Amino acid sequence: MLPLTDTVPGGFGLYVHWPFCASKCPYCDFNSHVREGVDQARWRAAMLREMDHFAARVPVGRRLSSVFFGGGTPSLMPPETVAAILERANHHWGITDGVEVTLEANPTSSEAARFAGFRAAGVNRLSMGIQALNDADLKVLGRKHSAGEAMAVIAMAKGIFDRFSFDLIYARPGQTVAAWQDELSQALDMAVGHLSLYQLTIEEGTQFHTLHQRGDLVVPDEDLAGDLYEATQVLLNQAGMPAYEVSNHARPGQESRHNLVYWRYGDYVGIGPGAHGRLTLKGEKTATRTHRAPEIWLQRVEEAGTGAHADERVTPEQRGREALMMGLRLAEGVSLARLTAEAGGVSPVDMAAVDRLSRHGLLTLDGDRLTATADGRQRLNGVLAALLG
Numbered sequence: 391m392l393p394l395t396d397t398v399p400g401g402f403g404l405y406v407h408w409p410f411c412a413s414k415c416p417y418c419d420f421n422s423h424v425r426e427g428v429d430q431a432r433w434r435a436a437m438l439r440e441m442d443h444f445a446a447r448v449p450v451g452r453r454l455s456s457v458f459f460g461g462g463t464p465s466l467m468p469p470e471t472v473a474a475i476l477e478r479a480n481h482h483w484g485i486t487d488g489v490e491v492t493l494e495a496n497p498t499s500s501e502a503a504r505f506a507g508f509r510a511a512g513v514n515r516l517s518m519g520i521q522a523l524n525d526a527d528l529k530v531l532g533r534k535h536s537a538g539e540a541m542a543v544i545a546m547a548k549g550i551f552d553r554f555s556f557d558l559i560y561a562r563p564g565q566t567v568a569a570w571q572d573e574l575s576q577a578l579d580m581a582v583g584h585l586s587l588y589q590l591t592i593e594e595g596t597q598f599h600t601l602h603q604r605g606d607l608v609v610p611d612e613d614l615a616g617d618l619y620e621a622t623q624v625l626l627n628q629a630g631m632p633a634y635e636v637s638n639h640a641r642p643g644q645e646s647r648h649n650l651v652y653w654r655y656g657d658y659v660g661i662g663p664g665a666h667g668r669l670t671l672k673g674e675k676t677a678t679r680t681h682r683a684p685e686i687w688l689q690r691v692e693e694a695g696t697g698a699h700a701d702e703r704v705t706p707e708q709r710g711r712e713a714l715m716m717g718l719r720l721a722e723g724v725s726l727a728r729l730t731a732e733a734g735g736v737s738p739v740d741m742a743a744v745d746r747l748s749r750h751g752l753l754t755l756d757g758d759r760l761t762a763t764a765d766g767r768q769r770l771n772g773v774l775a776a777l778l779g
């Protein structure tokens with residue numbers, strides 16, 4: 391019989407990557423692809439097969455804390471595929487009532503028509519990519535929905551799912567602090583317990599990157615972006631949804647348990663094209679990664695049972711660094727003793743840098759707990775560079 395709770399620190403999650411989208415957004419550097427048609431039966435069989443492959447490797451007795459369908463646009467999946475994947479995950483690792491099952495969705499009417507099917511399949515949390523609440527900015531972002539459609543779909547989703555979140559992107563071209571504050575207030579009126587608020591970043595290989603290089607896309611400078619971040623913290627704190635991570639805000643208890651698995655440096659299986667995983671196997675942390683190209687992944691799974699590349703051992707030094715990089719994203723911070731344990735007995739943290747950064751208001755150290763302040767989380771790359779030497 392399976393134990394009731396998972397025992398490895400940080401918990402255990404399953405990530406399922408559905409790599410297809412209706413169109414490619416100009417800012418997106420995710421592993422997402424547009425295809426004329428998808429052979430659903432083949433894809434469903436391949437997802438199940440790759441899960442079986444990993445299940446045979448994960449030590450017996452692990453219990454899932456969460457499942458996350460990400461992408462791409464997993465709301466384009468047939469609910470039957472979602473049901474089949476959850477049934478198989480339940481068989482391998484147990485999905486009890488407390489397990490969070492999240493699916494990412496776009497707010498179009500055709501996807502909303504599947505929501506009841508997803509709920510019946512076992513999805514208990516929806517995360518919607520809204521991105522903006524006005525039509526002009528949605529057009530700039532290349533989104534296919536209108537603000538009106540998004541609001542109608544949010545209202546509908548709230549009637550189906552107990553737990554519900556949506557994403558907005560800020561620091562958009564031409565955005566002022568006042569306009570963002572108005573939009574956030576509107577978002578807070580619709581939010582239930584969780585909001586993800588991401589700053590627009592220009593990623594290489596995207597259409598926005600080309601436009602930006604040419605000078606045809608101007609985004610807020612660092613000062614304005616900082617003001618937008620601060621305005622976000624103030625409004626969300628007032629609304630009782632403080633940041634529990636750099637870009638994620640929740641009422642207490644409504645945090646995404648799946649993302650907490652990543653940030654608390656737990657283990658997770660990743661299936662589907664381009665999915666990453668971290669697994670503790672025979673006491674060693676192991677990094678897994680599958681082939682990114684959908685058709686190559688599919689072919690490899692059909693031929694060999696998985697599209698995974700060779701495993702990579704995460705050395706103790708890397709473990710300490712990874713656990714620090716993840717943990718400092720969280721408002722709860724990270725235990726120094728845990729970092730030292732991950733790193734094989736040697737602390738990865740430069741304590742002189744902790745002192746210095748604390749004096750600049752970027753970190754706090756309370757007993758064993760090292761935490762980045764809101765300012766520190768906004769400048770996390772610089773903070774980590776200083777801490778890791």
Ligand code: SF4
Pocket residue numbers: 410411412413414415418419420422461462463496519
């Ligand atoms: S819908 Fe999401 S994953 Fe797909 S292209 Fe747009 S941002 Fe990327």
